[in-house]
Amino acid sequence: MRIGGAIVVRVLSALLAWMALAPIEAESRDELFEIPAGTWARRMAGDKVEILPDTIRLTLGLNDVLLLKNLDDVPQVFGPVLIMPGQSFRLPFETASTYSFACTAHASGAMNVIVEPGPAPGWPALRWRARQWLRRVA
């Protein structure tokens, strides 16, 4: 029993050490939001379609490009921009800061993009990985 417990502790320690110290590599730096085809028709039918959150968090060097795509067949105001059908809007960020955009799609009238510095090895990297995993699970 003690041996089993020791193995679990070692495996967990190794996992935490990897989470804290292994270099983080992103598959893509794009944070993608899409307006699916038929969104306008759904809205006209009374559906409340929410696509963009009023706060978007990005991380420099990992996912620091906001990519908005309009797959619907009518122009859409998507966050801070008007995007034509089939068009995309790709906005890169190079400085950590909070960016506020006027946006009629949100009740507050604004959309915030919070760009955080890339996590340093150690606790920040561990916390970043944990948050990414939680996002995927949610």
Added chain:
Amino acid sequence: MRIVRALLMLLSLATAAWAAAAPAALKAGVFEPPRQAPEFALRGSDGSELTLGRYRGKVVLLSFGFTHCAAVCPTTLATLAQARAALGAAASAVQVVFVTVDPERDSPAQLKAYLAAFDPSFVGGAGQPERLAAMRKDYGVVARKVPMSGGYAVDHTSSIFLIDREGKLRAMMPYGRAAQDFVHDVQWLLAN
């Protein structure tokens, strides 16, 4: 033959990886594919009709604001003036257009006096409220009056639109970016 195919595949994968890692061509947000920028006809601060077509062949930096703006508009205009100064000779191929979101208070004369404090080459656009509202809709710009003690302010889109020499709406720069970002993007648009 298999080796050649494998090498070609490796080359294409390496190219894709490089493209993903390469810095974006523009610092601003890019529209893809770009569309023709909506035309407009306003009363120009220079006394003539202000249209987009008038600046075909130049890069147009289009912003929306008002002369009573306390912070955002002066910052934007100062940044654009700084960028234009840094461009040197290439500045002659750039036109800054500032369209009012406050037609009640901003006449062409008011705009002219206001813009001259930043850069005399800047041109302002005024006009009937309905015409200005239609233009804002075409560009996806929002503007909302906010009552304040002793008057009102206007909450408005603070991003700047980048229109290329062919009149295509290529990009939108968020408020707060440095003059150097505009210099970079204007140079890129002039060269491509």
